[in-house]
Amino acid sequence: MNGFFKRKWMMHFCFWLVYSFYFFVVNALGNSRLSLKASLVTVFYCAFIFYTVYLILMYVFDKGHILGTVLLMGGFYLLSGFLVYYELYGRFGMEIINSRYVITKHAFSWAKYIQTFFVMHSNYTDMAVGYYYYKSKLRESNDKLEAVKARLDAESSMKSFQYTTLSAxxxxxxxxxxxxxxxxxxxxxxxxxxxxxxxxxxxxxxxxxxxxxxxATHILLADEVTALEQYLSIQEKVEPNPFYINLSYSGNLMRFSTAPTLLQTLAGNLFKHADLWDKDHPAKIDILVGHAGYRITVQNKKRSGPQIMPSHDVGLRNIRTRMEYLFGADFSMVEHQDADHYRLTLCVQRYR
CATH class of the missing domain: 4.10.860 (DNA Excision Repair, Uvrb; Chain A)
Structure with a gap:
């Protein structure tokens, strides 16, 4: 990035340097007393006009601040008008310009002053406006190319994911x-x-x-509960010892949607980390559906002794990511735990 900016400003420097010699040669043909030093000073000030106008357009006008652009442009031209006056006609005017470049006598002339002012400002203002327009179109074209590239990359990734999924x-x-x-x-x-x-x-x-x-990225909460019941029913036949998970739900499960396999992931965590064999302290999965959303609460007694399967929180991170993708700020997930118990609350509130 630094190298890019260095090359960019070096190109600008070389342009103005070449332009200075061009400016000197062209104007020296009609004024043999014009010096190279006077030409360099004049081109330097013209470059100053160019970059001032361009920066105002890029950082103020480009953001839609029309009034700010007008005020800054007007203030700059007013200040520049005083500078040009004192440079050419004031008592501190430079000898390399006075009597050698623009005028032959020190007598003030409004016509010559206005001519000099417009010559110095109009041409380089037009150059700045043209350069700004060119850069804007170039940025617009680059943005379009980046958008097309991003879309092609997304389509390529989509096909890759789809192929992997179908293969799996x-x-x-x-x-x-x-x-x-x-x-x-x-x-x-x-x-x-x-x-x-x-x-x-x-x-x-x-x-x-x-x-x-x-x-589908969403499924009905009712379908997810049905799948969870099937999962628990199968686990009852698979597990060598009876386990105790109380599943309860209330409200209209057909009103809201959720991420597929959400409840199975929560139940899977219970089988990995909870003490499910204490009949007096069963694990609980409670689903409460209200008017504006629903709340899922999972609570369990922790398994004592060393954990057979270490926790990496991959399942919970997966749940949080998917639910935030589906519901955004309407979703929240809070964990509470102590030495013996764990509680997880997932909440979807569509109207706040």
Whole structure:
């Protein structure tokens, strides 16, 4: 970045240096007394006019401050008018210009003064306006190119994610077909086991649909609760010892949506870190739906002794990220814990 600005200002410096020699040669043809030093001083002041006008346009006019632009331009031209007067006609005028470049006598002339003022300011103001317009169009073109590039990158990433997701679902689809086949074979001999296989199949299908790249980002809270009940039902058959998780919900679950697999992630954390085998202190998942939103509360007794599976908070970070993506500032998540108990509260309030 520093190298870029150095090259940029070096190009400007070289331009004005070359322009100074061009200015000297052109004007010396009509005024043999014009010196190179006088030419350099004149071009320096012209460059000052150019950059002052350009900076006002870039930092004030570009932000839509029309009145500020007019006031700054007017103030600059007024100040510059005094400088030009004292430079050419004042008692402190420089000898290299007086009687050698613009005028041959020191007598003041409004016509010559106005001519000099407009010649010095109008041309370089026009140059500044043209340069500002060129830079604005260049920035606009660069912004459009960046937007197109970002869109192409996003589409490329989307295709990559979609390919990865579809590839990852080859195995779940195969397993789902296997479960369906096993259910049909087992049903005539063990109806209960066949129902369990059907629940596993439905839950696996729910996970596959939830992780489709182009799938729904929201699902009804009622559907998520149903999937959680299926998950807990399957876990009852899988876990070697009985566990105790009380799931309760109240209100109209059809009114609001949530992120897919949200409740299963919370339940999975319970199986990893909570003491689920104390009948007197069961873990709880409470869902309360109100008029403006809903609240999900998970509370449990901590597992004593060393943790079998260390906590990395990946699941909770995933929940927070997805819910903030869906609901923004309407979502909040708060944790409370002590040495023996843990409590997590997720809240979605759509109207504050």
């Amino acid at each position: 679902q080859v195995h779940p689809h195969m397993m789902a077909n296997i479960f369906s086949y096993l259910k049909n074979k087992v049903d005539p001999y063990d109806r209960k086991l066949g129902m369990q296989l059907a629940e596993i199949y439905r839950l696996m299908k729910f996970y596959m649909e939830a992780h489709q790249v182009d799938g």
